[in-house]
Amino acid sequence: MTDRAWVATRKGLFELVANGTGWRLGRASFLGEPVSMVLPGAADRPMLAALNLGHFGVKCHASDDGGTSWREVATPAYPEQPRDVEGDVPWKLVQIWSLAGSGGTIWAGTLPGGLFRSTDGGASWQLVESLWRRPERREWFGGGYDVPGIHSICLDPRDADRMVIGVSCGGAWRTADGGATWELAAEGMLADYLPPEQASYQNTQDAHRIERCAGAPDVLWCQHHCGIWRSTDNGTLWHRIHAPLSSFGFAVAVHPQDPQTAWFAPAIADQCRVPVAAALAINRTHDGGQTFETLRAGLPQTDCYDLVYRHCLQVGGDGRTLLMGSTTGNLWASRDAGESWNCLSTTLPPILAIRFDGGT
Amino acid sequence: MARLVFTQQLRRFTLTPEIDSPAATLREALDSAFAANPQLRGYVLDEQGHLRRHVTIFIDGLRLRDRERLDDALSPTSEIYVMQALTGG
Secondary structure, three states, X not given: OOOEEEEEEOOEEEEEEEEOOEEEEEEEEOOOOXXXXXXXXXXXXXXXXXXXXXXXXXXXXXXXXXXXXXXXXOOOXXXXXXXXXXXXXXXXXXXXXXXXXXXXXXXXXXXXXXXXXXXXXXXXXXXXXHHHOOHHHHHXXXXXXXXXXXXXXXXXXXXXXXXXXXXXXOEEEEEOOOOOOXXXXXXXXXXXXXXXXXXXXXXXXXXXXXXXXXXXXXXXXXXXXXXXXXXXXOOOOOEEEOOOOOOOEEEEEEOOOOOOOEEEEEOOEOOEOOOHHHOOOEEEEOOOOOOOEEEOEOOOOOOOOOOOOOOXXXXXXXXXXXXXXXXXXXXXXXOOOOOEOEEEEOOOOOEEEEEEOOOO | OEEEEEOHHHHHOOOOOOEEEOOOEHHHHHHHHHHHOHHHHHHHEOXXXXXXXXXXXXXXXXXXXXXXXXXXXXXXXXXXXXXXXXXXX
16 A cells, blocks of 8 residues: 555654645654554554653554554563573663564564564564574674664565564574574675674674565565675575665665665765765665666755664555655655655654555 | 652553552552552563663652662651653653
8 A cells, every 4th residue: 555654753653644646744643752663554453553652661552443543552571581691681672673564463573682473463472582592692782772673574475484584783584484493694794893704794794674575575685784785585695785875874665576676765874874965865776786776856955964764765565656754854755666756744753664554 | 658659741641540558668569559550560660670761769758779679668658759750852
């Protein structure tokens, strides 16, 4: 569906409704509260919103009527932390960073690195212990946060038991048995923020965002801290890609059918997270990353310091409708695959996530 | 009976009963409030049972001693205020 979407921000959740060829902002929910992630509802599960209340912790709310009314449901919770283990992160939920749905199952990726599953619409959550108890998990570290977190949950539309997750900073991991067992899936990625002998170590790669092509599910794209990578074999091996302007960024949008097409929002570099030359641009490839077009029409080209965070560049199911939001609170839309953009708002709170209705 | 009062800020999210409790420690007093409204626990304590980082508690005008143990002793006339810290923006 590309006629409704949701914009999760630092100060509320905003509905976005198609208005002819454009969009209009609709209902605001949780006004004033940070909404870290939203998952649109489906036939067998409610819509979910993850709040990160500044004082009172993470909370989950569910809606059975498409965001009109909300009820608080359970929040994922870590088990009691063993006292005899030193050097681990506190087993305390810091943030829900990713939500994905498959049928009646909801997956939640969190800071400090736990993956949770709910099969009852958020009424209860179970920590995926098989991943949390992996000894490698203790090597993960935070990227931009004090603790590591799971920001990407790439379900496989062919098989509900298969998924790839992205961890910052903990590489990419995959399961083929519904989360019973896991293996690292970050071979080929390189981290230049680590000593040279550790640069290719899979378990501490800083994947900023991983997205799967729904129509060709073995193809995954990764916007990494140190560049862009692509896999054509479900994460077995990743190949590096070089984009114009800069290969640094947070977000990647992947065409829902065409595994050769993806969009990126470049920023100068990790130590300077603003658009190159203060001009916002989108890099688009149609050939798997061999070549790119840099698209600018309708985007600010002077004095622009917007950063597009990892969940804030989204493509709809038609492969042509795009939405993009920035940490400055600007929101843009494209109806022509990124060739041209319209600004929908310059006055939203910092944008944390955008989701189209009907997406997983 | 010790008296337990929660910040009005919490009323946006959940019920905050004003409790008169015979509890001898802070944690017992909090537990009596959570018994009246189980949802309140997750707003005040994290899943390890520790006081949330941006919540604070005053007992008879003094800030609590230990945010994890919550073992401050109460007197029958203690007044306990559960407050939010001044953070955010």
